[in-house]
Amino acid sequence: RVELLREQVSDAQTRNALEAIGAAAFRILSIADNLCDVFQIEMGEVRGQPRPVDVNSVVENTAAELAAPAHAKGVEVEMVLDRSLPPVAVDPRHLKRAIANLLDNAIKFSPKGGRVKVSTALSPPWVAIAFKDSGPGLEPAQRDGLVGRPKRPDHRSGSGLGLFVARRMVELCGGKILVESEPRHGTTFTVIIPQELKRSTSARNSDPAD
Numbered sequence: 001r002v003e004l005l006r007e008q009v010s011d012a013q014t015r016n017a018l019e020a021i022g023a024a025a026f027r028i029l030s031i032a033d034n035l036c037d038v039f040q041i042e043m044g045e046v047r048g049q050p051r052p053v054d055v056n057s058v059v060e061n062t063a064a065e066l067a068a069p070a071h072a073k074g075v076e077v078e079m080v081l082d083r084s085l086p087p088v089a090v091d092p093r094h095l096k097r098a099i100a101n102l103l104d105n106a107i108k109f110s111p112k113g114g115r116v117k118v119s120t121a122l123s124p125p126w127v128a129i130a131f132k133d134s135g136p137g138l139e140p141a142q143r144d145g146l147v148g149r150p151k152r153p154d155h156r157s158g159s160g161l162g163l164f165v166a167r168r169m170v171e172l173c174g175g176k177i178l179v180e181s182e183p184r185h186g187t188t189f190t191v192i193i194p195q196e197l198k199r200s201t202s203a204r205n206s207d208p209a210d
Helices: 002-008 012-042 055-065 067-073 092-109 140-147 161-172
Strands: 051-053 076-080 088-090 115-123 126-132 176-181 187-194
Touching (some): 051 055, 055 067, 055 076, 055 126, 067 092, 088 092, 088 187, 092 115, 092 126, 092 161, 140 176, 161 176, 161 187
Parallel strands (some): 076 115
Antiparallel strands (some): 051 088, 126 187
């Protein structure tokens, strides 16, 4: 793995090159994964198999996988995790895909040398996972469009794939995504998931017809 190689070299130029390679590889794999997810979602082929999941572990493991793009951009990822969180009953892959896309989005829109804060908290009856970036923020019209019903992505350019997939995966977990943002003050996406999920869901059921 590129990340392991980066840790084994001491030459700064080589380390920077490896970081760039790792970040590029992550972007390519992320787009490929998202395209596969979108295809399955639109075909109604995504099904959930909920089981007890430790939210903090998923956050930490996913953040470790995104270390390469964060390092390449000089973005610090700060984690403030509530260790008292109870397990949530979700499909772990769905939760991980949502977290990966939202964290990647926060890194992507933060400036070089910026900071991303990821936090978890219990707010009964919800478990919350927040992703705060240090980017340019959103105008009210842009923000309102994001909190509404998610739009279909542009498959040719990849535009909107990450947020589209994140929203669908969170819906499969029985939750939703909230957005807070102001121009020049960054953006916070917050995932809220119920502490208990009483039934399995499918992407087709959660995706109203256009």
